[in-house]
Amino acid sequence: MVRFGTASAVPGEMDTGRLEVGETRDGSSVGLPVAVVNGAAGGKTLYIQAASDGDELNGVGVVQRVLPRLDPSEIAGTILVCGIVNYHAFQVAEHRNPIDDTKMNRAYPGDDTGTSSERIAAATFDAAISADYVVDLHQGSTSRMIEECRVRCGTRHRLHSECLELAKVFGCGHILDQKGPDGQLARAAPDEGVPTIDPELGGCVGWDEDSIRKGVDGVFNVLTYYDFLDGHYSPTPQTRASGFEQYGAPSGGLVDFQADLGERVSRGEPLFEITDVFGQEKATITADSSGIFWRSRRLPQVATGEYVCSVGTDIDTY
Template sequence: MTTLGTATAAPGEMAVGRLPVGEARDGSEVALPVAVINGAHDGKTLYMQAVSDGDELNGVGVLQRLIPQLDPGELSGQLLVVGIVNMHAFHVAEHRNPIDDTKMNRAYPGDTNGTSSERIAAATYEAATRADVILDLHQGSTSRMINETRVRCGHRHRLHRECLELARVFGCGHILDQKGPNGQLARAAPDEGIPTIDPELGGCVGWDEASIRLGVRGVKNVLAHYGFHEGDVSIEPQTRATGFEQYGAPAGGLVSFHKDLAESVSRGDALFDVTDVFGTVKSTVTADSDGVFWRTRRLPQVATGEYVCSVGTDVDEV
């Protein structure tokens, strides 16, 4: 039998339930939706979670499409799934947990006696560290971003090779291979010896079908490569960036971009103009380095110093 929260499944079965993580302001229980898929045959354990940030819905879109396609009778090993991690933020369609104004993916490994976010992180971390492989499904918030996977353990980490291999298997086409901030699941779990990535499935308001389909394919690649079900995975070359430059607005106004997402950038290329409301160019911002046009803000209006776009730099192929 395999159990996660109130979900318990025998070999060859699937079960859904809830994982208690605390109480709301009215004293009612707060519990996350979970699923256990217990394969009919022995094998590894995969942990997946989505909606660590409350407005990043492409991950739960992947689970919604993927889980009904999985037959426990044909699987080896176990899948532990948390469908919505940041429940408080999900309910109000916000990025951060409104109870403690915390970005959930800065709270790992968590604290069972800590803040709301630390308690949720502790409960999900306990489940995640039962696994052999971890997928933390994200997206680029509500901004515009390419589909990518992120390797966050750092190049010198003993598990870097395994995390990079997992990113290549997932196969978004682009990889950001850069040590992440403290508190990220993809930073903490490799310290426990578990290969972990966070696929960043595009960026949108609501969800995006193309990114969701890519995510479903990526999880299926992982299931096949790591022996959860039969199948061959063709690992295609990935464009990797190990640097990441962000650009802000030197003036207030409206942004017009010179580059499209995933387009190559050379040092000195114009990235964007800031114009006044009548179209007069007030400032043009150029690239400091060669790279790939990675991410942009969604709305055109900007104030001085406000974030506009990002370029992945130090690019190679893996």
């Protein structure tokens, strides 16, 4: 019998339930939606979670499409899933947990006696470190971004090669191989010996079917490669960036991008222009380094110093 919250399943069964992580302001229980898929044959454990940032919904779309396709009788090992991590933010379609104004993916490994976000992080972290592999589904918030997998443990970490392999297997096409901020699950779980990746499935408002489809394919790539499912999968080469340069607006106005997402840019090449509302040019920003146009804001209007776009740098093929 495998249990995750109130979900429990014997070999060859699947069950869904709730993982209690506290109470709302009216005293009712907060339970995260969880699932256990207990394969008929023994094997390893994969933990998948989505929506640790409440407005990043593509991962929820992946979970919604993957679970109905899983037949426990055909699986070796166990799959644990938390479909929505940031319960409070998801309810109001916001990025941060509004109860404590915290970005959930900065709260790991959490604290089971701490703030709302720390308690949720602690409960889901327990599930993550019980697994052999972790896939933490994200997206580039509501901005525009390519599909990519992030390896966040740092190149000197003892599990770096295992995390990088997992990212290559997932197969988004691009990998950002750069140590992440403290509190990210993809940084904290490797410290406990569990290879973890942070797939960033594009960026949109609501969800995007193309990005979700890539996420579904990525999950099944992992299930096949690591022998949860029968079959053969050979990872394809991925474009890897180990640097990430962000660009802000030197003045206020309207942004006109000169590069498209996923496009190669050269040092000194224009990335965007800023004009006033009458179309008069105010500034042209060029790339400091060669790389790939990785991410950009969605809305055209910017204030001085506001984020505009990012370029992945130090590019190679892995």
